[in-house]
Amino acid sequence: MSLEKTALHEIHISLQAKMAEFAGFEMPIQYSSVKKEVMAVRQDVGIFDVSHMGEFFVEGPDAIKFVDFLITNDFLNAENLKAVYSPLCREDGTIIDDLIAYKLSPEKALICVNAANIEKDWNWIFQQAKPFNLELSNQSKSYSLLAIQGPNSAELLQKVGLISKEELNPDFFPYYSIKQITKNNSSLILARTGYTGEDGFEVFSPSPEITQSIWKESTLNGAMPCGLAARDVLRLEVCYPLYGHELSDEVTPLDSALKWTVKLDKNNFLGKSVLSSYKPKYRLIKLSLDKGIPREGYPILNDKNENIGKVTSGTLSVMLNKGVSLGLVEKDKFPEDKKFFIQIRKNVLEANYQAKPFYKGGHK
Amino acid sequence: MGHITPENLNYTKDHEWTNIETDIATIGITDFAQSALGDIVFVELPEKGSVIKKGDSFGVVESIKSVSDLYAPLSGEIVDVNNNLEDSPESINEAPYDSWMIKVRLSVPEERNELLSWNVYQTHCEKDS
Incomplete structure (x- = not known):
């Protein structure tokens, strides 16, 4: 190919x-x-x-209402010319993709999606659009x-x-x-x-x-x-999630630190009924290491050496010059003492649990 | 792009170099390898005294975004380890042939015959790039 x-x-x-x-x-x-x-x-x-990112345009009298129905975040009340970050969920609350929706006019929106999900998203969105008065176009290639x-x-x-x-x-x-x-x-x-x-x-x-x-x-x-x-x-x-790592078909936004994007007081949206009563299975955590670099897939352990989750993304932070990672741990195994360990090959290293992002960017 | 490949060393297809003096082999990774990896930020090497077998992983080098195993080009006992690399892994990028990783006392000396000469290794690199 x-x-x-x-x-x-x-x-x-x-x-x-x-x-x-x-x-x-x-x-x-x-x-x-x-x-x-x-x-x-x-x-x-x-x-x-x-x-490589995908661009879908939605145009017509129902364009804004439709995008608001598709995503968990509030697009209807966003001002004209605003951008809104949101997960795109199935009815069962699992995440198809995360995206940014741009309100180009009161009757036109642009949705920017992840490259790996263009086809999956397009098929889903196209299917959902039938009852709405609008036109959809996939302009990812142009x-x-x-x-x-x-x-x-x-x-x-x-x-x-x-x-x-x-x-x-x-x-x-x-x-x-x-x-x-x-x-x-x-x-x-x-x-x-x-x-x-x-x-x-x-x-x-x-x-x-x-x-x-x-x-x-x-x-x-x-x-x-x-x-x-x-x-x-x-x-x-800065701890932004990436689809295929922190977000996937297997988890909901409530499992992966995106509660802030799920507006349960919105009129209606795909996934609302399930997410309204959903009890999260996972919790997304931030762990850094003083020595060694956490990588995707490394096991996360508690102080009893029990496997409680895994690293979803890891790298050396250039700004901090130490290993930083995001990981999903099972919610009912989240240790009260917040003591976490990461297994790197044969070594089990104590990690630093952090509540805030590793680095604070300068955007206003 | 050109990479430095000293004529007096022997090489493996996994991009390690070896310098054998009597029965001790000094081992590191080549200029081609460090360039392909990019900024090397972490090195994990074995303990002095441990025994390795040809083809086994004896450690790892990590760049910001990747982890690569180091494969033993020869069998034997590790008689010395360059622990300085743990504090300055970037020296592998700067001077790959000065940044030796381990010294091995050969237990199967005839394995050296399977190593690549500099010109064979260069041809291998051209195919790999």
């Missing part, structure tokens, strides 16, 4: 990026070094090609997505001429909102969202040429090309 390529594929090759398969796409994993790329996003600005992230990302957008300084003022363009702009006769959606914990933007572009020109202009103006490896470290440092 040949892999799909993004509009920036040739640029990645010319930059000698390490490329690898991800969700059927050939994607850049790293360019210079993961450490340098993470530091650039935390302290300056980095640019990511995340064009849209590119760039993420420009870091404390200097706003300044960079201004330098490359995408938007003026006045329009970037967070009072008028806050985190989790969007602006629609026109460049060379193409309409771009500029969202102040991201997956790094820093201030940053995501640019949805239907034109490969414009995507390439924004990439080139951005890197010429100091944005460091960053790969998917750095992206994973960045999201894990």
Whole structure:
């Protein structure tokens, strides 16, 4: 099977990026070094090609009502031009995917989904749409997505001429909102969202040429090309969940620290009746190690050496220079003393339980 | 991309180098290996005095996003371990042929005949990249 390529594929090759398969796409994993790329996003600005992500457009009189019915978070009452993060659940409460829904107008929404789930999500959403008065379109193949992230990302957008300084003022363009702009006769959606914990933007572009020109202009103006490896470290440092790891077909949002996204007082939504009385089976916890690096699949033990769960994502934190991880433990085995151990190969190491994210990003 | 492959060493397909002086083999990972791994951030090595068999995993090297086993290129007793690497694993990236990991007293000396010479190893790397 040949892999799909993004509009920036040739640029990645010319930059000698390490490329690898991800969700059927050939994607850049790293360019210079993961450490340098993470530091650039935390302290300056980095640019990511995340064009593998999926884009569905929902348009029509029922568009907003429909998206609100699909997802557990509140989309109906979100203001126009706002972004809403949410799980997408089945009736039994299990998670099909997590997504960001963007309210483009009172009758149009954009849903951005994970690359690995595009087909699964599309089939589900298409099926649910029948009673609603709207049109659905899957434009994942024609849209590119760039993420420009870091404390200097706003300044960079201004330098490359995408938007003026006045329009970037967070009072008028806050985190989790969007602006629609026109460049060379193409309409771009500029969202102040991201997956790094820093201030940053995501640019949805239907034109490969414009995507390439924004990439080139951005890197010429100091944005460091960053790969998917750095992206994973960045999201894990700030404890954002990733589908296929913390979230899956096997768990509900209430098992995986997403209670804040489940609005049980909403009129109706898929999964509401089950989630209303659901008793969580798991609890998502944050564990760090002073020595050693926790990795996905490593067992989590209590102080009696009993297996109580497993690491769902782990990495070395570049900012903290220590191993950090998220893990799911069985809720009824959650130890009151909060003493946790991680088994790495033959060694059992005591882990530090943390209530707060390992690193606090700078987004407003 | 070019990688350094000294002519005086022997190699394995798993990208380890060995330098054999009489019956002691010094073992590390190659320039090709460190470059493929990226920033090396953690190394786990065996205890001095333990015995390894050719092909067994004797430790791990970890980059930020990956864990790779180290496979013994030769059998024998580990007579020395470079514990400095635990505090400065990045030295493997900077100088892979100075950053030896273990020294092994060979118990099956004829195993050395199965190691690759530098030019055979280089051809192997070209296929692997």
